Amino acid sequence: MLDTPPIQNPQSPATTRAARLSVAPMMDWTDRHCRYFHRLMSRETLLYTEMVTAPAIVRGEHERLLAYSPEEHPVALQIGGSDPKELAEATRISCGYGYDEVNLNVGCPSDRVQSGAFGAVLMKSPDLVAECVAAMIGASNVEVTVKCRIGVDEQNPEEVLPDFLEKVSAAGVRRFTIHARKAWLEGLSPKENRDIPPLDYDLVKRMKAAYPNLHISINGGIATLDHAVELLASGLDGVMIGRAAYHQPADILCDADARIYGGSEGPTAEEAVRQMLPYIEAHLVNGGRLNQITRHMLGAFAGRSGARGWRRILSQEAHKDGAGPETVLKALSSVTDAL
Structure with missing residues (x-):
């Protein structure tokens, strides 16, 4: 692994700290209203937008797609795309809105995402992902990160995931969130892809041991704050929680500042x-x-x-x-x- 990336990817200690716990980007769920409500429960947790595609940002209504409340910080924007130039332009535009992080989606298995040749299907093209993030880093004044799967379809995650991390980190990315499941792009619906492929937490932990200089968060199947605390204690840098944080936000977020960050208790x-x-x-x-x-x-x-x-x-x-x-x-x- 390359110890010093060739491209300077701006890193914020505050955002890195916030990434100890994050709420996953979820389509139709984590909009600005949802994030504002979550922020009232936790001042520290890193919040993510829904995925916004690079073409929509470049050619769409920026204010409608990208505006948010200042109270939401720390907040990260997740972008979907696979064209380096378009992703760079989308990143440049988005940075004007003051997000704390820009994240590239390499994990979504939906048909719409596949037809656009981005999301989880990009696990098959680590060189293209490296090219994409390098372009995004060059256009960004905040850290560019990646959310990915452990592999797709018939890929062997033991081989695919280290190669992916190697190539993408060499392009400058230092922070990854890994959904600890494969995505099956044929045969399973997006909903089924969130539950049916087996979880492999041990593989993600081995990646952290193999790449100690990378900040690695784990995602997938985490439903309680107790479980998040256990995973952090195992040596992982961060935990991302999705559906549980949406369906039972108080259980996850109201105690997060105290238990995850050592701060004061949150509101009821x-x-x-x-x-x-x-x-x-x-x-x-x-x-x-x-x-x-x-x-x-x-x-x-x-x-x-x-x-x-x-x-x-x-x-x-x-x-x-x-x-x-x-x-x-x-x-x-x-x-x-x-x-």
Whole structure:
């Protein structure tokens, strides 16, 4: 492995520290409203956008695609693409919005991503990935990172993953998030690819031992903060949590600052919900609708008494014309009355 990359990839100690725990980029889920809610629960955790394709950034409405609230920091933008020049231009444009990190998607197995020759299919083309990240680094004023799988289809991860890390790190990338499953590009749906291929945590741990100079985070099948703590204690640099952080955010994020970063305790779920009210009011004043935000808050009280009432009221009423903070408070009463 190359000890000193030939291209300077700007690194931030603060973002590297934040990457000890991150919330995975998830299409249709981790939009700016979701991230704002998550940030209220944890000041430290690194948050990721949904994947935005490089062509959309280069030719689309930048403000709609890239704008976010300053309170979301530290926040990383994930980009999908496979054309080095286009990725470089998308990175340059995105850096103007002040993201703390730009991440290249080499892990998504969806049909749409495959047809665009990017995402997990790029595990088959490590030289192209190296070319892509080198171009992105050259256009970026923040660190460029990669999220990948351990392999795809019939590839042997024991061979493929080290070769991938070798070539892409030689192009300047020092921080990788590895989804510890293969992606089967034929025969499994994107949903099935999140569950059916077996997890191989040991392989990811061996990669960290083999490449100690790389910052390696693990992703896939991690559903509790206890599990995240265990994985960090095993020597990995970071843990990325996806669906559990979305469906039960308080369980993952409210204790994260204290347990992962050694900071102070976070708010309760009730406190986080109340802190969302000014944000909700501002969104409504600007022409937004309540359910655009509350759809990301349904799991706030997962596993608690009153959670069903909370979900029911928001699901039935937040989409209605004129629905506002009073609807959230009504739903919240289902939880507080159940105490």
